[in-house]
Amino acid sequence: xxxxxxxxxxxxxxxxxxxxxxxxxxxxxxxxxxxxxxxxxxxxxxxxxxxxxxxxxxxxxxxxxxxxxxxxxxxxxxxxxxxxxxxxxxxxxxxxxxxxxxxxxxxxxxxxxxxxxxxxxxxxxxxxxxxxxxxxxxxxxxxxxxxxxxxxxxxxxxxxxxxxxxxxxxxxxxxxxxxxxxxxxxxxxxxxxxxxxxxxxxxxxxxxxxxxxxxxxxxxxxxxxxxxxxxxxxxxxxxx
Amino acid sequence: xxxxxxxxxxxxxxxxxxxxxxxxxxxxxxxxxxxxxxxxxxxxxxxxxxxxxxxxxxxxxxxxxxxxxxxxxxxxxxxxxxxxxxxxxxxxxxxxxxxxxxxxxxxxxxxxxxxxxxxxxxxxxxxxxxxxxxxxxxxxxxxxxxxxxxxxxxxxxxxxxxxxxxxxxxxxxxxxxxxxxxxxxxxxxxxxxxxxxxxxxxxxxxxxxxxxxxxxxxxxxxxxxxxxxxxxxxxxxxxxx
Numbered sequence: 001x002x003x004x005x006x007x008x009x010x011x012x013x014x015x016x017x018x019x020x021x022x023x024x025x026x027x028x029x030x031x032x033x034x035x036x037x038x039x040x041x042x043x044x045x046x047x048x049x050x051x052x053x054x055x056x057x058x059x060x061x062x063x064x065x066x067x068x069x070x071x072x073x074x075x076x077x078x079x080x081x082x083x084x085x086x087x088x089x090x091x092x093x094x095x096x097x098x099x100x101x102x103x104x105x106x107x108x109x110x111x112x113x114x115x116x117x118x119x120x121x122x123x124x125x126x127x128x129x130x131x132x133x134x135x136x137x138x139x140x141x142x143x144x145x146x147x148x149x150x151x152x153x154x155x156x157x158x159x160x161x162x163x164x165x166x167x168x169x170x171x172x173x174x175x176x177x178x179x180x181x182x183x184x185x186x187x188x189x190x191x192x193x194x195x196x197x198x199x200x201x202x203x204x205x206x207x208x209x210x211x212x213x214x215x216x217x218x219x220x221x222x223x224x225x226x227x228x229x230x231x232x233x234x235x236x237x238x239x240x
Numbered sequence: 241x242x243x244x245x246x247x248x249x250x251x252x253x254x255x256x257x258x259x260x261x262x263x264x265x266x267x268x269x270x271x272x273x274x275x276x277x278x279x280x281x282x283x284x285x286x287x288x289x290x291x292x293x294x295x296x297x298x299x300x301x302x303x304x305x306x307x308x309x310x311x312x313x314x315x316x317x318x319x320x321x322x323x324x325x326x327x328x329x330x331x332x333x334x335x336x337x338x339x340x341x342x343x344x345x346x347x348x349x350x351x352x353x354x355x356x357x358x359x360x361x362x363x364x365x366x367x368x369x370x371x372x373x374x375x376x377x378x379x380x381x382x383x384x385x386x387x388x389x390x391x392x393x394x395x396x397x398x399x400x401x402x403x404x405x406x407x408x409x410x411x412x413x414x415x416x417x418x419x420x421x422x423x424x425x426x427x428x429x430x431x432x433x434x435x436x437x438x439x440x441x442x443x444x445x446x447x448x449x450x451x452x453x454x455x456x457x458x459x460x461x462x463x464x465x466x467x468x469x470x471x472x473x474x475x476x477x478x479x480x481x
Contacts, residue, residue, distance in 0.1 A: 083437065190304070
């Protein structure tokens, strides 16, 4: 048997896995992005609960972040994958559907990532909110802004500005966590490499390619977050 | 909620605790030594050493741990004849050692940055004072720099240890039957994801809680200068009678 060269193997030719790997990279980005956005929504709500004066809301939110940050992400993914399907099947049987209904792996993955990263983002948002000056909020109140308007015009833009570095870290976590979704069978970058490695018996070549692609994504997103940070800080005086 | 089932689950999952702790502590211990080496390389002012350490940290922090585990466990199988020739195959054949190696390399990258931060936070005056007393080289490092750096780095290093305990769950993907591996097996046998999740999650939370407490205790023990001195009871002694 003639050995195919590495570049032919990952290239775009007839023996190449190039397109499959690129599509899988797109899938990784998509599931990570959806998970990250879901996490932003969860994180905002949890941060709001943490900052509220309601004791019940605050302790619920504290419990949520403590639990989610103390449990392996893989367990949460298993819960969503198996638990979600069991719940759907149960609901399905109420409506007369027979048998097992599986939750799409993409939805499971994005939700699981969202729930986990929400716990991290909540802390990021809470920290950023506490940096926003009390005076700004008082000023907004005194010119008669309502809560929603004040949130949209005063709080959200400033919280986002201070949250960018923390969000950048969370994004990196989410990106790496998305590799765990491969256990549910979603064909993202790692799963695709696994498939390719199995069918060509060249595991090292494919996993190292996957590692390079992950590195490329990390590198580009670090750059983008740095750009966003300098852009958002352009009007700020820097203490030196 | 079926409490009898949860009790059985708990008893079964507890058998995975030793392996989880074993993986975590072995890799944290090896990783700490390697991380110290990397941190010293970063601070050595030798361009080549600094560059190597920098690249290492970038690569291992920028790729998912699961990819690193697969690369070592499945990937190195591609070079089996070579590894057999070198007598390393018996090491890379074992999922346990592959998991330990991947976790060690991974935590070393993260911990080296934490250690570097700690080392750089050692006040200059302390080092100068030590030099003035005639200490240098390894003695200076062992007596002055290392203890201060350790104290500075401990809070961040504590969360790295917790992350490692969580990361051991990935070893279950390469057939290690630690807590998560057993939980996944139970879930696929019984399809009772919620109950198993609650029990497994609770075990992890307790483990992490205990570890956090131990780290806090070490921190307290290492910083006597930050504690308030014990109140001295005024003694009523007739000294000048």
